[in-house]
Amino acid sequence: MAFGGYPPPEHLLGDLGMEAELTTESSARVRTRVTPQILSPGGGVRAGVLATLVDIVGGALAARVLRPDWMATADLTVQLVGPVLGPCVEARGSVLRRGRTTLVIEALVVGVDEDGNDLMIDGRTPDPVAWASMTFAVLPAQNPASSVQMAAELPMRWAFSGGGLDLPILEALPLTVLDGAAGRVSVPVRPYLHNSFQAIQGGVIALVAEAAGAEALGAAQGGDGSTVVVTDLQIAYLALGKVGPIVTEARVLAPGPDGRAGAVVELRDAGADGRLTTVVNVTAEPAALFSRAAS
Amino acid sequence: MTTPPSASSGVGPDAGQEVDRRRHVSDYFRLERWEVPAADGGSPSTVFGRAPIDAHQRGAGGGFRTGGLLTSLDSLGGMTSGLAALPQWIVTTSLMATVSELAHVGPLRLRADVLRKGRTSVVTTLEVFDEGADDKQVAAATMTCAVLDANGMSFEFPRPLILAMPELQPDPLAPEEFFCIEPGEGLVTRLRLEDQLRNPWGILHGGAVAMLADEAACRATVAARGGGIGPDGVAATDLVLHYLRPVKVGPVEARCQVLGTRGGRSVVRVAIHDIGADDRMVTMASVTVLAI
Numbered sequence: 001m002a003f004g005g006y007p008p009p010e011h012l013l014g015d016l017g018m019e020a021e022l023t024t025e026s027s028a029r030v031r032t033r034v035t036p037q038i039l040s041p042g043g044g045v046r047a048g049v050l051a052t053l054v055d056i057v058g059g060a061l062a063a064r065v066l067r068p069d070w071m072a073t074a075d076l077t078v079q080l081v082g083p084v085l086g087p088c089v090e091a092r093g094s095v096l097r098r099g100r101t102t103l104v105i106e107a108l109v110v111g112v113d114e115d116g117n118d119l120m121i122d123g124r125t126p127d128p129v130a131w132a133s134m135t136f137a138v139l140p141a142q143n144p145a146s147s148v149q150m151a152a153e154l155p156m157r158w159a160f161s162g163g164g165l166d167l168p169i170l171e172a173l174p175l176t177v178l179d180g181a182a183g184r185v186s187v188p189v190r191p192y193l194h195n196s197f198q199a200i201q202g203g204v205i206a207l208v209a210e211a212a213g214a215e216a217l218g219a220a221q222g223g224d225g226s227t228v229v230v231t232d233l234q235i236a237y238l239a240l241g242k243v244g245p246i247v248t249e250a251r252v253l254a255p256g257p258d259g260r261a262g263a264v265v266e267l268r269d270a271g272a273d274g275r276l277t278t279v280v281n282v283t284a285e286p287a288a289l290f291s292r293a294a295s
Numbered sequence: 296m297t298t299p300p301s302a303s304s305g306v307g308p309d310a311g312q313e314v315d316r317r318r319h320v321s322d323y324f325r326l327e328r329w330e331v332p333a334a335d336g337g338s339p340s341t342v343f344g345r346a347p348i349d350a351h352q353r354g355a356g357g358g359f360r361t362g363g364l365l366t367s368l369d370s371l372g373g374m375t376s377g378l379a380a381l382p383q384w385i386v387t388t389s390l391m392a393t394v395s396e397l398a399h400v401g402p403l404r405l406r407a408d409v410l411r412k413g414r415t416s417v418v419t420t421l422e423v424f425d426e427g428a429d430d431k432q433v434a435a436a437t438m439t440c441a442v443l444d445a446n447g448m449s450f451e452f453p454r455p456l457i458l459a460m461p462e463l464q465p466d467p468l469a470p471e472e473f474f475c476i477e478p479g480e481g482l483v484t485r486l487r488l489e490d491q492l493r494n495p496w497g498i499l500h501g502g503a504v505a506m507l508a509d510e511a512a513c514r515a516t517v518a519a520r521g522g523g524i525g526p527d528g529v530a531a532t533d534l535v536l537h538y539l540r541p542v543k544v545g546p547v548e549a550r551c552q553v554l555g556t557r558g559g560r561s562v563v564r565v566a567i568h569d570i571g572a573d574d575r576m577v578t579m580a581s582v583t584v585l586a587i
Binding site for chain 2 (some may be wrong): 128236239254
């Protein structure tokens with residue numbers, strides 16, 4: 001299914017094979033299969049992929065709740081809790097508050113089976129994979145007749161289908177590391193990565209920030225982007241990245257206990273006079289620590 | 296500019312009100328603040344702050360406890376966003392902070408810059424440096440504020456705005472006592488809404504909400520871990536706060552769910568409710584808590 005032709009046939013969301021469901025007027029869920037292409041060096045699903053799931057579940061929910069108005073993502077946060085234990089991972093979103101100018105959504109990310117059912121391990125449901133939140137700015141409809149058409153009946157289900165990823169997701173973007181220690185990476189703006197405004201999609205921005213932060217934080221500890229695992233993303237979306245390439249820089253904060261450390265990653269649209277599009281606070285921990293804690 | 300211009304005091308939106316400033320939230324952490332106008336005269340000002348870390352404000356990590364740091368960030372970011380929005384005013388809608396270093400030396404220097412000022416919102420970035428530890432950056436935050444109609448209120452400030460550092464009080468209160476957080480343990484923590492915790496608009500100060508989220512998440516982590524905490528206890532690090540509605544009545548209750556623990560790190564969901572206002576949810580927070 002596509003909303004007004006979005007996403008196009010060749011698109012990252014299709015290759016992630018997401019399945020979505022609006023379950024009620026104020027809740028929705030989106031899931032994808034866990035494959036090696038979306039895993040971090042620590043063995044869990046990348047925080048940026050989880051952010052992409054959250055972005056889709058939040059966007060679907062916001063489109064439903066706000067219709068005929070539209071929305072722009074203002075911020076998105078993801079905090080990893082534990083590893084994914086199921087064959088699939090699912091983001092479950094619900095509305096916290098719908099105001100005149102903003103909509104706030106909360107999402108829990110959990111491991112599930114192929115049918116989206118909760119896992120049971122040793123007689124109990126495992127801990128969630130992550131907690132997430134989103135804020136949307138409400139954009140009043142200029143022409144309600146042209147708003148996204150949605151079926152009235154619930155539940156409403158659809159899927160983004162594609163050929164699947166045959167490369168690690170960062171290579172599929174493709175993301176280029178320019179200067180790891182400085183957190184400088186680059187990614188093109190192309191239809192494969194577009195959102196419905198023909199700008200780079202919010203989940204892709206999370207992936208780019210995750211990679212840039214990991215490179216800088218890994219280098220600060222004598223390694224590289226593969227030696228740390230990003231556990232927290234706090235993303236403030238300031239402007240659309242429509243021209244590209246999107247380039248990043250990172251500023252590393254003082255390290256904390258157990259090698260946990262943070263960085264601030266700035267994303268700029270190099271083709272639009274270096275316009276600042278996004279600021280992301282990134283927290284990571286050593287991959288060895290993440291793996292040990294998860295085992 | 297990293298040193299404040301000499302000035303005796305400033306005037307805030309609460310000037311002239313019957314508030315004992317020695318007991319006001321904005322002054323409890325002794326944050327001095329000074330505005331530096333943009334060179335082009337048209338862009339929003341940068342606002343700096345500096346705060347000592349008084350002994351009673353240090354947390355389990357040895358430095359400024361995170362709830363207190365967020366209170367200072369809320370005060371500095373609010374001032375920065377508010378000045379950018381004049382003649383309208385603002386209310387904080389979200390605060391996202393990562394605190395990488397918990398063992399601060401102090402004093403801390405803070406800086407706030409407006410990233411974007413739109414018709415309905417202002418986004419501000421905040422940085423925290425530890426001047427006593429080679430000026431290392433120890434925290435970063437992003438604040439979003441909604442722009443409000445001033446409703447006939449006018450805000451008169453001498454510009455650039457400068458707020459001097461309040462004096463250290465004799466026998467200062469511990470944060471839990473100052474913020475009227477009731478003693479207790481477990482998954483629920485309650486705050487009494489006393490007048491000193493209200494901002495000039497009569498609602499609970501956003502910093503008090505941050506302090507409640509910090510304390511509640513730490514208590515919940517201790518309870519969930521069954522005592523399996525570090526030798527120095529636990530401390531909050533990363534926080535996400537979504538201010539959904541103003542807190543007007545009280546008491547205020549923070550209801551926690553420890554989502555999971557890996558190694559020494561726990562993630563706690565904190566739903567904060569205004570019991571006296573039909574128990575409505577007023578803030579949703581997520582807090583990362585570390586065993587120290």
